[in-house]
Amino acid sequence: MQVAEKGHQPRLSLGEDRNMVTKLLSINLTLFAFLLFVKVIYLLGRYHESSFEDVMDWLTLPASPARLLTKPWSLLTSMFTHAAIHSNQWFDWSIVYNMIWLFFFGSTLQHLAGYQRIVPLYLYGGLVAALFYITGMNLIPSLHLLASTSYTLGAAGSVMCLAVAVTTLAPRYRILPTMGGGIPLWVITLLYVVSLLGSNVLEGHDNSLYLTLAGGALTGFVMIRQWERGNDWGAPLNRFLYKLSHLFHPDEENTRDLLVSTGMPFRRVSTKSPTVPEARLNEILDKISMQGIDALTLEEKETLLRASRGE
Template sequence: MGESDRYIDYKLKKKRFTLGQPDNALMWLFAINVIFFLILLTIKVAINVNDHSSTAFYTQVVYWFQLPADLVSLSKKPWTIISYMFSDVDVMRALSNMLWLSAFGSVLQNLTGNKKIIPVYLYGGFAGAVFFMAAVYLIPTNRAVIDTLGLLGANVSVMAVAIAATMIAPSYRFFRDIRGGIPIWILTVIYVAIDLASIARGPAAFPIAHMGGAFAGYLFVKMLKHNMDGSEWMNKFYNWFINLFNPNKKKQTNSVKERVFYNIGSKSPYSKTSIVTEQRVDEILDKINQKGYDHLTKEEKDILKRASED
C-alpha cells in the first residue's frame, strides 16, 4: 500500500458515515429512490390485478414520471426532468442501481463529505436529460420515433456518481482484505460495460444519455480540483429553503463589533491551535488527489504521518 492509499484510508476512517446518521446524504438518496419505486410498484400491481394488462400502467402512470423526448411534452410536465432520475419500475434494474449507488456513493461521500453526492447525482440526471434530448433531435432514426421515447430510471445519475468517485480516488480499492482488493477503476469499467450492454439494442439516445451522466461526474470533479465547487449553490439554496420553514431559527441581531470583538464564547483568546487539524489534513489529501504524493512538502508529509498515527 502506497502513502496516498494510507492517507485515503485515514480520511475514510475520519469521515465514514453510519446508517442512521441524520446527515447521511447517500441514505437520503437511497430512501427517495426506494420510496418512488415502491409507490410505482404498488400502482403497477394494482392496475395489473384489475386490468390484467401493464399497458395502462405505462400510459397513465409512468407517463407522468418519465422524461419525454420532445420539448413540447417537456414544457407540459417540466417536473419530469427531476422525477425521471428517481423512478425505476423494474425490480432487477432498481436493485442493481441501488447496489451500484451504494458502492460508488459511499466512496464519494466518505471522501468529500455529505454535501457533494446529491449535487453530483442531480447534475448527472440533468446532463443525461440534455444529452438524451439533443441526441433524439440530432439523430434522424431517433427523431422518427420521438413520440415513443422517454428516459426513466436512476442509471444516468448513478453513472455520474460512479465516475466522480473514481476520479476522486483512482487508487481506492474495494475488499482490501482479499488479495489486495479490487481497484475502483476496474469496478467502474465493469459497471459501465454492464450498463451500456443493457441498453445496446435500443435507440442511440439512451447510451448517449448515460454518457452525459458520466460527463457530468467527470466535469464536477475536474472543476472541484480547480477550486470550483459546483455543489455550493445547491447547498446554499437548500439551506435557505429549509430555513424558510424553521420557526426556531434565530435572527442575528448583534452588531459586528460584538460578534467579532466581544462574543468569543468559551474560547480562550490565547489558546494554541495544533497544526494537525482536520481541515489541514483534508487540504493535503486534496493536493495528493490533484498532483500526487511526490508534490507534498516535507512539512505536509510530516503532518500526514502524525495524523495517521493518531
C-alpha cells in the same frame, strides 16, 4: 485556506443525518415501492394497461421538447423513477442494478470527499444526462423518428456521474485492501461500464441509453476536476437545500465538526494557524488521501478541528 463542513462519515450508517447516499437510496426505493403498489392495484382491479401508463407519463422524461414543456418537472422526477410500465412486466430489475452501484460509488465518494459532493453530482448528472438524451434523440437521424413517442427514466445517468467522479478523484483507491492488496477502483468502474453497456445490447434496447450515460459521465468528470481546483459547483445547491430543510427552523445552528479541505482535496495547503504546524496538517491530510478519514486517530481529528477554527 478553505474550510468545509465534513462530519465523521461511516461508509454505511442508515441513521446518519449526513449520509446523503442513504437518503438518495431511500427516495428511489420509496418511489419504486409506491409505483409497484399502484401497478398491482391497477392490474388486480382489471384496469386497462393505459391507466398505469397515464400515471407514469407524469414522471418519465419525454424526448419531445414540446411534451417536455407540458411537464418540466419530469427533468427531476425521471432520475428517481424506476418502474416496469407495461403489464407484461411486473418488476423493473434496473432498480436493483442502479441502487447497488449508487450505494457503492456514492459511499466511496462520500468517504473520500465528503457528503457535500453527493447530491449535487446526482442531480446535476441527471439533468445533464436528460439534456443529452433530448438533444440526441432530436438531432441524431437514426433516433429522430422515435423522438415523438420515446421517454426515459431511471438513475443510470446520475449513477454514471458518481462513478466517473469518484474514479477521476481516486482511480487507484483500493477496495477491500485486506484481500490481497485490494482491487483498484478504476477496475471496478470499468466492469460497471462494460456490464451496463453489455446488458443494453443483450436486451435489444436502442442507443438512447448511451446519451444519458455520456451526459452523466461528462458531468462527473468536469465537476470533480473543478472541485479539485477549488471551484465547488455544488455549493449553491447545497446552500439552497440547507435553507430549504431549515425553513421552519431558521435559528438552528450547524454544530458538526469542521474539516479543513482545499481546492486539491487532501493535499498540501498553506495555513495561518498559530497552533497547528503546517507540516503536521499536511501529514494528516495526506493520510486522509491515502487511507480515508476513518483512519484518523482522535488526536488527529482534534488537530484538524483546531486548524479549521484558526485556534
